[in-house]
Amino acid sequence: MNYPAWGTVMGQPFGVAAYSNIGFVFDRNKIHEYQCYWPKEETGLARDVYIGFKYQCVEYARRFLTLYFKAAFQDIPHAHHIWALETIEDCTKEEGTFPFVNFPNGSKEPPKIGDIIIYPYSKEQRFGHVGVIINVNLEEKIVDIAEQNYEEAGWECPEYARRLIMKIENGQYFITNKRIGKPYDNWDAKEEIFGWKRIDFNPKL
Template identity: 30%
Template sequence: MLEEDAELSGNISLASFGEVLGIASTNVSAYSNGNDSYISKEYYNLYGIFMGMKWQCVEYARRWLFIRKGCVFGSIEGAADMWSELAHVQRVINGQCFPLTTHPNGSPYPPRNESLLIYSRSSPDMPYGPVAVIVDVGLNFVRVAEENFNFYYWSDNYARQIPFVIKNGSYFIEDDYHIYGWMSIEDGNQLKPYIIAGLSTGCLIVFNVNCNVLTQSRRDPTITIANSTKPIQ
């Protein structure tokens, strides 16, 4: 997708499925999905933790949070559902929950770095609605890292730069597609980059609605979703 408002950080050379588009936040690689209509139905685990479907936008958001914050969130049908269905993220090492605050586009509060930018569904282009990670906030723009939105190599440590404006004291991120807003983690700076040595790799973290940790064998982590008619992310 090419938009008039957002500015790409790279060139217009397309990357094939699985190629690295760029690296954000020091060490979080973004991979190409090839095109936005492709659904691989391949599920990716990192150190035994379920990240999502290769290489969808939800996978990137979850992996970014895991690597940079040591937390993850539960499975959802699509990125747009995060806005209404996710209330917490969960720290991997001890299961502690941290609330997510939603800031609708047009909020009196400015966009916050390291927040999740959530778009609504928009048929036929975006039937699930993308999510991106805000990795930089300027005076009148945000920069985001993401997968499965564009498929071009980045020239910097972000995928796109998107402008925002202030109208009557409210902040609006302006893009060609409808934005619900951004979701910020209220963690009091407790969440830190994950220390791999502290991870037990023998289980997969799953969640129930109360944000409690359950475990299941990682022998076949997709067993409950492999036969689903809808891609679970």
């Protein structure tokens, strides 16, 4: 199967483009071309934001949250480290944060649009993985994910990268890694999911 080349737009849910990372070959001499910074003078936000390394999964998740919620999580070594973050920066202010709340897979709180889904470190995913939840249908028990650089595969369609089956048992919500449509490979059925994270814009005082 022929996948789009590096930098090709794969989809654009909620106006946030996701790009192909296929065929990327790291060149240390071009590192500044890969790193993406948004100066506050250009964005209208109250602070500069480091978006990330094109076109990795972390870069997409941070860019989505910055554009959609005007909030950005701090720089982290790898995607799975996002799970340990307790706060996320409020980019509408020079200083200030919101709680960044974890919902472990199997929580009694269902995922919502704008939550990010986090995968742990594993043999298959050496850096973990992060994607953005862009659709939740509790009746049909499906969750749609937008992402970059998931096993260097293309999107199912322009609306989402993967459509995952959700299980609801005893009031608990589980996002499985069983996708509706053609699987990427046998290994993704073995992948675990930490859960989903959400920005708490109204923390209890």
